[in-house]
Every structure is written in C-alpha cells, then in structure tokens.
Amino acid sequence: MRLQKAFTLILAALLLLGLVSCGTPASPATEAPSGGGSAPATSQPAPPAGETKKVELLTWTNEPTVLFLQSIQAGFQEAYPGYELVISNVPSGDHDSARETRVAANNVDIISFQTFALPQEDWNKDFVDKPTWQQYIDDGLLLDLTDEAFMKNYSADILAGNAYRDRFYSICQGTVAYTGVFYNKAIFTELGLSEPKTWDEFLAICEAVKNSGKYSVITAGAADNWPLNMFKNAIFNAMFTEDESSEIGRKLMTGELTHTDPSLAPIYTCMEQFASYMEPGVTGINYSDAPGRFAAGNMAMYADGSWTAPTIETANPDLDFGYFSLPGLSARGDGLPPQYGIKYDLSFSVPSNAPNKEGALNFLEYFSRKEIYTSFLNSVGGFSPTQADTILENAFLNSLAPGLQKPKLNPEFLIYGLKGVGEYGANGGFSFFYLDVLGGPYTKEQLAQAAADDYATALASLSTLQGQ
Amino acid sequence: MALLKITAPQRRKARRLRTFAPWMIMLCILPGLLHYFAFRLIPSATTAVLSFTNISGLPGSAFSFIGLANYREFFILQNTRDLFGALTRTAIFAVTVTVIQNAIALLMAVVLTNKIMKGRNLYRAVYFMPVVLGAAVVATMWKLLFSTPTGPIFLFMQGVLGLENPPAILSSYSYAFPAVIAAQIWQNMGYSMVIFIAGLQNIPEEIYEAAYIDGAGEWQAFWRITFPLLWSSITVNTLLAIIGSLQSFELIMTITSGQFNTATLGMMVFATAFGGRGATSSGGSLAGMRQGYAAAQSIVLFVAVCTVTILSQLLMRKMEVDQ
Known part of the structure; x- marks a missing residue:
C-alpha cells in the first residue's frame, strides 16, 4: 500500500514537473513593444x-x-x-x-x-x-x-x-542583380558564343549549345519554385521600364488589363522559350544542388542571382564564368548592354x-x-x-x-499579388510551373487565359465582399 | 465450504489491494487533465474565439473583433476551384492513407505474429522505426530518394526502366501527391501495425485450435475469427488514420510546400497562419501571418474532420454490431 502511494505521488510529481517545465523561462530583459512603430532606440546598460x-x-x-x-x-x-x-x-x-x-x-x-x-x-x-x-x-x-x-x-x-x-x-x-544568367566562358568560347544583346541572340546561344550535343543548356534550382519564377521578373525587366511594369501591375489588379492582352503575349512566349531550354528534370533540382551542377563544367548556363557567384567559385575554383542580364526583344537604344534588374x-x-x-x-x-x-x-x-x-x-x-549603369528595381517589387486570386494568378499570373514544357497543364495561351480568369474571379469576389 | 469463507477484514484488505483510494486516482488523473486543458482544450477554444478577430500572429500586435468577416472572406473570396481542389485532395489523402495504411499494417501484423516467423521482434522494431522519426527527417529522406537527376529513383527510371526523360516525381503535377501519400503511409504504418499486433495477441489460441479441428483453413480462420475479433483494433486504427490524415500538413509542408497540387486544407491553414507557398492551393498569393483568418479556416477544417469522424464512427459501430 505504501509502495502504491509512493508510486502515485512520484508519478504525479514527475508529470506536473514536466508540465511546468514546458513553460517559457521568464526573461528579465523583456520589454513590451511600444506602439506606433517608433520605439526608442535606447535600452539597457552595458553588461558589467x-x-x-x-x-x-x-x-x-x-x-x-x-x-x-x-x-x-x-x-x-x-x-x-x-x-x-x-x-x-x-x-x-x-x-x-x-x-x-x-x-x-x-x-x-x-x-x-x-x-x-x-x-x-x-x-x-x-x-x-x-x-x-x-x-x-x-x-x-x-x-x-x-x-x-x-x-x-x-x-x-x-x-x-x-x-x-x-x-x-x-x-x-x-x-543584388538577379535578372541574369551565369555562363561557362570555356563553353561559350569553344562554341564561338558571346553575351547576347537581344532575345533572338539569346535563343541562338541556347540553340547552338543544344545542337553541340555535348552540353546541357540551362539549369536552375527549380524545385524550390522561386528560383525559376524569378525569371519571369527577368523577362519583365528586359522588356519594360520600371514605370511600365508598375503600371501593368496596377492595371492587372484593377481589371483594366488582362493577361490575354496582346501587349503581354511576349512575356508568355519568352517564358515558354526560356523554359524549353532548361535541362530535363529541372523542376526536381533543389536550389542547393544547382550551383554544383553548373560548377561541374558541363552546363552552359545557370539561371540565378548574383549572390550565388561565391558558391560557384567555392564549388569549382577553376571554373571561368561570367554573368549577363537577360536581353530584351531588341537592343537598347543607348548602346548600353542589357541592364540588370536589382x-x-x-x-x-x-x-x-x-x-x-x-x-x-x-x-x-x-x-x-x-x-x-x-x-x-x-x-x-x-x-x-x-x-x-x-x-x-x-x-x-x-x-x-x-x-x-542604369539598373531598374525589379518587377517583383512592383507587381502586387492580388488578394484571393487563384493558383494560376499567383506570381502575378506568370508562373513557369504551369507551362506544359515544364510538365505543367497549360500551353502559354491557356496559362494566360487561366491567369486572366483567376484575376477576374478574384476581382468579382472582392467586389461582392466589399458590397456586403 | 468453510475454506471459501472470507472475513470482513480480509475483504477490506483485498479491496485496498485491488484499488487505489479516490484521492490517488484524482492525483493520477490531474496531470493528464492539466495537459488536456492547457494544450488541447484552451488552445482549441482560443482558436474558435480568434477566428472572429483580425489577429496577425505577430507578437504584441493589436487586434480586434471583426465578427464573421473571416468566414465571409473564406467562403466568398477564396477561389472556389482551389478550395474544392484542396478539399478533394484532403478527402483523397484521408481515404487513401486510411485504407492502404491499415491494409499494409494488418498484413504486416499478421505476418509478424506468426510463430514460424524468425526475428519477429527485430522486424517489428524496424517497421515501427519511421513512427519515431520527425517529419523533417522523413521529408529529407524522401527528397533524397526522389531527387532529380541524381536520386536513386530517377536513376532507376533512367537506367533500368529505360525512360529517356523521367519525371521529377516531387515536382510533378501527376506524381507529387501520390508520393506524399506514400510518405505518410510509410511513416505511420508502424503505429497501426503495433495496435493490430496487440489486438492479434489478445485472440485466444484455443479458438483457432477449435476451428482447425473443425476443418477450417487459414483463410477461413482469418475471415471468421481474426477479422471479427480484431474489429475494435480496426475501428481504432481507422479513426486514428482518418483524423491524422485529415489534419496532416507536416509532410506536405516539408516535402512539397503545398506546391504541385499537394495542398490540403491543413496545409492551407498552416500557410495562411505562418506564411508559405501553400496559402492558396499552389501559389501563395496571400501574405501569410493572418492567424485570425487561419483560425477561421481551422474551424472549417474542424467541422469537416468532426463530421467525417462521427459518420465513420457510426458506420464502424454498425459494422461492429453486424460482425
């Protein structure tokens, strides 16, 4: 009987102790946040x-x-x-x-x-x-x-x-500049290629690498989604000024412009063309693995931001590589090379x-x-x-x-995400992953229509919600 | 007869030995009750209350009661196609996981309780092992297994099956969801198996011996004896699997982040509350950190889970009576 009592007491005490120890230890230095976003920047004395x-x-x-x-x-x-x-x-x-x-x-x-x-x-x-x-x-x-x-x-x-x-x-x-593509200088030299000034030149580079039969064209850490979708921003950056991108974002959000508008067709075309040269299985490549694949030396180009340069250097210190911004449909009128979005x-x-x-x-x-x-x-x-x-x-x-020399703020920070929009309207309605060339369900025309439909549905729902 | 007579003091002593005093019982229950109140009941009730507020979830931020606005937004603004897509996936996830997980678990339990099986305890431990692994560990393993283009599954499809351009399973609109379901089953099958093993071990040997003497075969013994007597275990496992899979988001979160048509309602709730790509079924146009709205989604999920659980329990009970 005594044993039972002792057992009961010990068990209960242990469980209570466990519960108590789940709590957060009090922090003597904790202060309540001040309101209005203007908390004073003064605080505690230096430690003894x-x-x-x-x-x-x-x-x-x-x-x-x-x-x-x-x-x-x-x-x-x-x-x-x-x-x-x-x-x-x-x-x-x-x-x-x-x-x-x-x-x-x-x-x-x-x-x-x-x-x-x-x-x-x-x-x-x-x-x-x-x-x-x-x-x-x-x-x-x-x-x-x-x-x-x-x-x-x-x-x-x-x-x-x-x-x-x-x-x-x-x-x-x-x-950071992140509308560019890393390229393997040795492969470019071997195939007689140089940094492109126009979109057609870029496609010609892709075609030349593909036809060489020796190298893969472009890779990306696409499994993480954002590294590839980032390149819709690069294409925007190549084709529109900051003000134009901002205006497109505003008009899409208010319904003044739809994704099926002819002015936006080149975006989807370039997205499809860019995606069609990605290496097989690119949507399954983790972002952390992608620099290593480029650094191995058999990949002509790698789509990522400038911040990855040190990682590539570490992975293969002997690799000679460069970085160029995706070009627009035509060369710039001011004679400058394609300018980065930052x-x-x-x-x-x-x-x-x-x-x-x-x-x-x-x-x-x-x-x-x-x-x-x-x-x-x-x-x-x-x-x-x-x-x-x-x-x-x-x-x-x-x-x-x-x-x-004339960098632009990237469209990622100019085009808002519409509240309540469906999945095809995500990323402003320009998601690479829904394109059939990457295993998605839609052609570029169908994706534009799906994005337009999702925006229209969301705008109608917002109108209903606000009318109540 | 005199030998069987028990005196009053002996009876009292026997009662004392058999049972705990009421205060001891209460003391034993108390930690469990406290735990239930602190970590289950109060948070659940708070979630219900918060679903009527615009709380963001950021520490210290102000919030106010906004009535049914969150529910109105959920039912009006949430893209219907995406919502039904998530609900459909949630249902498929729950049904598939429940059926396949229990079927495999039952098979393994029967095999691993068979006396002619050598090393039963080792196998039981091995099959149970995934249960104790966290979602992050399981997700890492599955991601490595299916990674493209260097993962063993990709290389197998390329090298052995001869596929020139094998699909990237975890980023495929066709295969990612089945892969996540497979991971869920793999992780939790051991738990169901242990419950089945406990149930099987409670079935008296004599019943089988009598059946075999009467000419029953192995298959008949299973259907006529094992299955009916195991029904309470099947009920428990089914309910646990349904509830677990309806609420599940950890593996989806860690393997696909809700992309590629893998977002279930649980995943959408998480992404809305804490940010992430699954806030809509596969894109994430919501900003995240809207815990009031996420709480409203949770309540909708709770109603769905509760309805399915009650219906399935009623069905299982009826089937138990029929058995």
Whole structure:
C-alpha cells in the first residue's frame, strides 16, 4: 500500500514537473513593444565587467554571408567587450517562420528581411494583404533606426528605397542583380558564343549549345519554385521600364488589363522559350544542388542571382564564368548592354522586444564601419554596395558594372499579388510551373487565359465582399 | 465450504489491494487533465474565439473583433476551384492513407505474429522505426530518394526502366501527391501495425485450435475469427488514420510546400497562419501571418474532420454490431 502511494505521488510529481517545465523561462530583459512603430532606440546598460551578453542574430542561409558573420565575431567582441555575437541561420524557405517564432519567443536581437516593398496603401487596400514587414512596423514591433548615427554611413538613395513613411526600420546591406544568367566562358568560347544583346541572340546561344550535343543548356534550382519564377521578373525587366511594369501591375489588379492582352503575349512566349531550354528534370533540382551542377563544367548556363557567384567559385575554383542580364526583344537604344534588374537584399532590423537592444545596435554600428562593410562585400561577392564610395576588390562584382549603369528595381517589387486570386494568378499570373514544357497543364495561351480568369474571379469576389 | 469463507477484514484488505483510494486516482488523473486543458482544450477554444478577430500572429500586435468577416472572406473570396481542389485532395489523402495504411499494417501484423516467423521482434522494431522519426527527417529522406537527376529513383527510371526523360516525381503535377501519400503511409504504418499486433495477441489460441479441428483453413480462420475479433483494433486504427490524415500538413509542408497540387486544407491553414507557398492551393498569393483568418479556416477544417469522424464512427459501430 505504501509502495502504491509512493508510486502515485512520484508519478504525479514527475508529470506536473514536466508540465511546468514546458513553460517559457521568464526573461528579465523583456520589454513590451511600444506602439506606433517608433520605439526608442535606447535600452539597457552595458553588461558589467566580466559578464558577457549575447547578441542573437538570425538570418537565412547564404553560406558566404554566414561565414563572414562568423569571421567577425571575435572582432565585434573586441570592439564591444562584454558582447558576444551568436549567429543562427535557416534555409530561406523556412526563414520567415523561424523569424516570427524567435520574435514571439523574445530571444532574437537582430532579424533579417529582404526588402520593404509592395506596401498596402490607401489606393490598394481593397486588393492586397498587408505584407509581413508592414505588419511589423505598423504594430510597433521594429525599432526605428532613423536617428542612429551609423545610418549616415549608408547611401541616402538606398535608405530612401527601403523607407516606410520616411522612417528607416532596417539597414539594407547590399543590392543584388538577379535578372541574369551565369555562363561557362570555356563553353561559350569553344562554341564561338558571346553575351547576347537581344532575345533572338539569346535563343541562338541556347540553340547552338543544344545542337553541340555535348552540353546541357540551362539549369536552375527549380524545385524550390522561386528560383525559376524569378525569371519571369527577368523577362519583365528586359522588356519594360520600371514605370511600365508598375503600371501593368496596377492595371492587372484593377481589371483594366488582362493577361490575354496582346501587349503581354511576349512575356508568355519568352517564358515558354526560356523554359524549353532548361535541362530535363529541372523542376526536381533543389536550389542547393544547382550551383554544383553548373560548377561541374558541363552546363552552359545557370539561371540565378548574383549572390550565388561565391558558391560557384567555392564549388569549382577553376571554373571561368561570367554573368549577363537577360536581353530584351531588341537592343537598347543607348548602346548600353542589357541592364540588370536589382533588388534590396539582406536587411537587418532590431525587434522592439529584443532582449539585448543595445548589443544589437552596437553590432549594427560595428558592421556599418567602412572597413568591415567593404570586407563583407568583398567576401560575400554577390552584393553591390549600399554605402557610398565603397571600393570593391571582388572581380566578379566589378564585372557586373557595365550592366549596372542604369539598373531598374525589379518587377517583383512592383507587381502586387492580388488578394484571393487563384493558383494560376499567383506570381502575378506568370508562373513557369504551369507551362506544359515544364510538365505543367497549360500551353502559354491557356496559362494566360487561366491567369486572366483567376484575376477576374478574384476581382468579382472582392467586389461582392466589399458590397456586403 | 468453510475454506471459501472470507472475513470482513480480509475483504477490506483485498479491496485496498485491488484499488487505489479516490484521492490517488484524482492525483493520477490531474496531470493528464492539466495537459488536456492547457494544450488541447484552451488552445482549441482560443482558436474558435480568434477566428472572429483580425489577429496577425505577430507578437504584441493589436487586434480586434471583426465578427464573421473571416468566414465571409473564406467562403466568398477564396477561389472556389482551389478550395474544392484542396478539399478533394484532403478527402483523397484521408481515404487513401486510411485504407492502404491499415491494409499494409494488418498484413504486416499478421505476418509478424506468426510463430514460424524468425526475428519477429527485430522486424517489428524496424517497421515501427519511421513512427519515431520527425517529419523533417522523413521529408529529407524522401527528397533524397526522389531527387532529380541524381536520386536513386530517377536513376532507376533512367537506367533500368529505360525512360529517356523521367519525371521529377516531387515536382510533378501527376506524381507529387501520390508520393506524399506514400510518405505518410510509410511513416505511420508502424503505429497501426503495433495496435493490430496487440489486438492479434489478445485472440485466444484455443479458438483457432477449435476451428482447425473443425476443418477450417487459414483463410477461413482469418475471415471468421481474426477479422471479427480484431474489429475494435480496426475501428481504432481507422479513426486514428482518418483524423491524422485529415489534419496532416507536416509532410506536405516539408516535402512539397503545398506546391504541385499537394495542398490540403491543413496545409492551407498552416500557410495562411505562418506564411508559405501553400496559402492558396499552389501559389501563395496571400501574405501569410493572418492567424485570425487561419483560425477561421481551422474551424472549417474542424467541422469537416468532426463530421467525417462521427459518420465513420457510426458506420464502424454498425459494422461492429453486424460482425
């Protein structure tokens, strides 16, 4: 009997202990977020001598970036004794969920965003959902960095491009060109090919490689979806100006333009042509495997953003490769080579509830120092500078200069996703994966019609919803 | 007769030995109850309440009650074709997983309870092993297995079957969904098998011996003895598989992210709440982080699961009585 009682008590105690230990430990440094998106950037005192406070940084997995961050951990600790930089990185597909979870758990001090684009505004609030970054700011969950001294290190134009209501809540650490294609210079030389100036020249290159019978034409990490769909932006970039892309996006959203309009037919045609030269099984190739396939040397071209250059270099240091922007239907009138579409990339922000705000701001100050920032760009190799007068030593980055004389903000950040639109209207209605050349259900004409139908349905539903 | 007489003190002692005191029973139940309230009932009730709000899910963000707006949006704005596509896939997923998983599990259980089978415990452990693996581990294995163009399945189709341009299974509109179903069955079959093994071991040997003496064959013994006496296990397994597969999104999330016609209702709920490509059935035009709207989707899913569960339980009970 005594044994039974003892057993019962121990069992109950253990289970209760288990339940209790499921709770989140209280964080003495936790502060409630302030409203209005303008939380003060002041916080806690520096740690007492001999004590180390962790500065938790979360970003997505980009190997060169992560390696660089690791390489400056010691330097940061030396510059700011008492602080220790802890870096977490997760694959890009899982990053946003991880970020939201860490912020909810109050255990991250520096978080990463891509770009603060496509906000919900008065004119479009009936058509689009509020993007996550805007929710963060509107709910007062990000520190306002506008008045921090280190912001002056960055180019005013870049800061303005990522501003929200004239305030800055993130620091963009680099822009990337991502409307281009990597190419194997040895294969191009062997086949007598050069960088194309027009779409027809590009198709001729693809045809020449295909006819050689020795090499695959183009690969991409298409299994992850976005790397291939990114190239619809490249095609937009090649054919339209920023204003034109923006206007197309607005008109599609309001129903003034449909996807079956003849003016958009070249987009679908180019998408189909581009897709038809992808290597067999491309939709099953993981993004992480794709650079290695190109680096192996038997692939003439690889569709990806400039940030992948260091990964290719690491995979095969002997590979001689270049990068060119997808050209438009005709050559540019100003004599320049096809110009890249760019986007703001890695941007650091500080959550209002960060347990170590001072450490986070100290790290951002340290990172923004000219010598550290320049070293970052040269090491990572895929980002163009967001600080003025940055002198680059990276040969690949310098090779992009001719295509960055008149860069354009990429259409990805100009064309909104319509609220409630069906699957064929996703990605603005220009999804590669539905094309029959990639195993999808539709020809290019059918896809245009399906996208138009989905937009029309969504617009009608929105009208019904708003009429109630 | 005197030998069988039990005195009152002896009776009390025997009762004490047989049973726990009421307070002990309550104490044992308490952690379970607390767990149920803390992690099941309260979150479920909260989800129902939140479905009438515009909460985003970002920590500390303000929210307000918006009545039935989320439900109205779900039934009006959600693309009908995509919604029915997701519902159809959810139904196909649930039915296929339930039938095939239980059929294989029953077969394996019968084989692995057969006394002539050597190394039964080892096989049981091996077949049960996928149950303890997380969705991420299973997804990684399946992605490697089916990866293109270097995965073993791709190479098999190319080298052995002689296909010149084999399909990329996990990014195919035709094959991705069956592949995810196969992964779900592979992962959970061991759990059903263990329940069947427990059920089989409870069937007395004497019944079979009597049947064999009466001339029954193996097949007759299975249909006339094993199957009816195993019915309660079949009921449990069926309900568990239906509920599990209707709610399932982890493997879909980790293997295909809801693309290529693999988004079920559970996947759509997750993507809406936490962001991701499955917020619509295969594209993701919703911004994510709309937990109030996702809560409304969850309630719709709950109603669907509840209806199917009650109907299937009624059906199984009727069949049990008929047996």
